[in-house]
Amino acid sequence: MNWKYKIDSPVETLDEIHDIAKKLVEENGPYRVVLAVGQDLLSLSGLNMGREQGLVEPILVGHPRRINETLDELGFRQQDWMIYSEKDYYNATQKAARLVMSGMGDILMRGKLLARDFFKALFDHKLELRKSGSFWSNVVILEIDELDRLIYLTDPALVAHTDIPGRLKIIQNATYLASFLGNDEPKISLLAAVESVTPGMPVSLEEAAISKMSERGQFPEGVVVDGPLSLDLSINPEAVKKKKMDSPVAGRADILVVNNVHIGNVLFKSLVTLCGAKSASTIIGPEFPIVLTSRSESPQNILYSLALSIMMVGDKD
Amino acid sequence: MNWKYKIDSPVETLDEIHDIAKKLVEENGPYRVVLAVGQDLLSLSGLNMGREQGLVEPILVGHPRRINETLDELGFRQQDWMIYSEKDYYNATQKAARLVMSGMGDILMRGKLLARDFFKALFDHKLELRKSGSFWSNVVILEIDELDRLIYLTDPALVAHTDIPGRLKIIQNATYLASFLGNDEPKISLLAAVESVTPGMPVSLEEAAISKMSERGQFPEGVVVDGPLSLDLSINPEAVKKKKMDSPVAGRADILVVNNVHIGNVLFKSLVTLCGAKSASTIIGPEFPIVLTSRSESPQNILYSLALSIMMVGDKD
Known part of the structure; x- marks a missing residue:
């Protein structure tokens, strides 16, 4: 690229x-x-x-x-x-x-x-x-009426399921696209059903580990990653206020990262089919x-x- | 119950x-x-x-x-x-x-x-x-502007992940609720990112097996199950027509069944937070x-x- x-x-x-x-x-x-x-x-x-x-x-x-x-x-x-x-x-x-x-x-x-x-x-x-x-992944850019910014969703189509190394590559690819479009300091949310790190939910443990990497400064300067976060806590500042959550990403996420293609695909289709979201899709890699x-x-x-x-x-x- | x-x-x-x-x-x-x-x-x-x-x-x-x-x-x-x-x-x-x-x-x-x-x-x-x-599961009833009927989504909150027997119980519980509300012949979609049965995607294989049970008449009379189906093929008749898909459920699903809580939760929140869907939630069991x-x-x-x-x-x- x-x-x-x-x-x-x-x-x-x-x-x-x-x-x-x-x-x-x-x-x-x-x-x-x-x-x-x-x-x-x-x-x-x-x-x-x-x-x-x-x-x-x-x-x-x-x-x-x-x-x-x-x-x-x-x-x-x-x-x-x-x-x-x-x-x-x-x-x-x-x-x-x-x-x-x-x-x-x-x-x-x-x-x-x-x-x-x-x-x-x-x-x-x-x-x-x-x-x-080289690692290829799909990123969809969404324009949603309710939000004042573009949202990058990855991966709703290409990468079926990822472990931590795969998730990092997916994040890197989406970050590359956001930067290409002028956003060098994207806030990245690792999506889950919960925001609490739950030993019985492996995904939440993986997401916690990746967000700790962000705290440790292991991502490029300006890039902030946090997770696990639910969808509403990712993009809805009201929900974050109600929850009194302290997170550098919650309520303001630019990039939404899912851990498997089923979640990404269902979310993408719900936004495009039922919420009238506009979209542009591409493959990075x-x-x-x-x-x-x-x-x-x-x-x-x-x-x-x-x-x-x-x-x-x-x-x- | x-x-x-x-x-x-x-x-x-x-x-x-x-x-x-x-x-x-x-x-x-x-x-x-x-x-x-x-x-x-x-x-x-x-x-x-x-x-x-x-x-x-x-x-x-x-x-x-x-x-x-x-x-x-x-x-x-x-x-x-x-x-x-x-x-x-x-x-x-x-x-x-x-x-x-x-x-x-x-x-x-x-x-x-x-x-x-x-x-x-x-x-x-x-x-x-x-x-x-007894098996407990969460069912959310959604009223979405774009659709002419209520949609039952399960499980967005309680059951973290299910194998085939668990999925059958989840389906049974949602069917019970639909029947209680007067819909004795619900069309049930097993949600996935794809509609093709894909050996590399275990979820799609499980869903295929469950929908075959439906073909074999192993569900109560009137209940029809099909999957894997993507979200748009589940509820959007236009998409079904374009795809020329032959399915008793596609485009007309009443009940959407996900295989893990992350998919259910993200979909539920996208509909409620971004699509203004009305909802009622309950636990069956x-x-x-x-x-x-x-x-x-x-x-x-x-x-x-x-x-x-x-x-x-x-x-x-």
Whole structure:
């Protein structure tokens, strides 16, 4: 990862990311997004919105007949789309990745296949995409009406379950993204059902250990981690006041860290599906941006993910 | 458990529960709620609302000086409240339970102590409250603007983690509550991050096994269970249509079952804190209703829990 975009002031809304992307496009032209297994209704809707705004130039890799059927279903003209034929989803994903690795594309996007299968194809040793020692995780940026800041949630999709070393890497990745968007001193909450450290709940013990590392100054300067914390104590200052809790993170968390993908996924979907949260999702770890959309997202949210990816690519040389 | 209230038509909103409670009170007078460790701001606010509506008659067990300080803080007159002195929280909880067991109270409520400590005191063998073989679990009923029905979530507070037999008991308890409220044919979703059965995710395998039991007719007639299902596929018919998923539960779930308390708690708090969901919470298993409030709930939500408890007590002989 070597994202070069230099930010002037911290990003506080997803629309700001959208605006930055527009400015980058003015200077560099549209960014090429390669969709792996392109026959995906939602991805194509989002990409179409992005293209209409001049932000992206989609390249579809997948089953040509199915892609054309999907384009028909959406009422899009087939001849407007660049399509590489590759019927097998595993091969399509690797081909799409190779297009980006070779510089023919700027951004990789998942189409109509399971996240698991998508990453399996990308992690294939022959592809040499994931460098040894690099750790990939998914971070979702959420804009929620009730809150005055962006919330980073990790990991709702990619990393199934983590022990302490894994959790530290997840934190590092999310911190990297927050810093890229201008927040160098994120407050990080380790989510649990309780705020008391409970011997019978291993997760709470692990979280306590990690937050003690923060007290000991083992995280980069400015980064503060605390846990276990419940969701309300993480983000709701009122709840913290009622509880009379003394914590440098409680009520003001920027980054929410869960210990397994089920918690992250259910929280993400509750916020997007039932609370109308806006979102942008990305993978931290690879050398180029990867857009991993979710069914529950709207085309507008996919557009935010594309805009974030454009920022990550930055100025093209 | 032997709840006798006979319902005319299925309950569809929490206000209906409130109305039923009012009707019961008209015939039976107010119901006596015993608050264990009474020095709790939120519980006292909720109880005060209930009393002003004539629904409940609170009895506080706890540290008398601290209770009085809390009443002062709320601007309530000390002489309006019945207080049993018991400074120790463990003893206060047991005393409160004994008051209800002996018929001096109708409903038990948790005050200012951790849920863990509250249940530890109640599960003490000497108290003989939890019958051998009985299984207690917490069910929260949620009313969410986006949905046209009540959602039952279990377990966000009491049962930390369950294997398959535990999950079946949790399902049974929630089904019992749904049936009590007039829904004899609940659709039950086993929540996960994925809907595909994934060998690397033990939870998804367990959920698959339980939903197969449902296919085999091993649940009571009318009860349908399916999983693993993500949150959006559980409740959002649009997502189900997009995914072209064939499931008797997807998009129409009444009961959401999580496999550990962290997922349940985070989901519950996200809905109540960020989505403005209304809620009523109860414990299924004991012989009398137990109100287990959460910090993130409003006094109005506590009132719903009290109303539900009144329904569970039913007509007094």
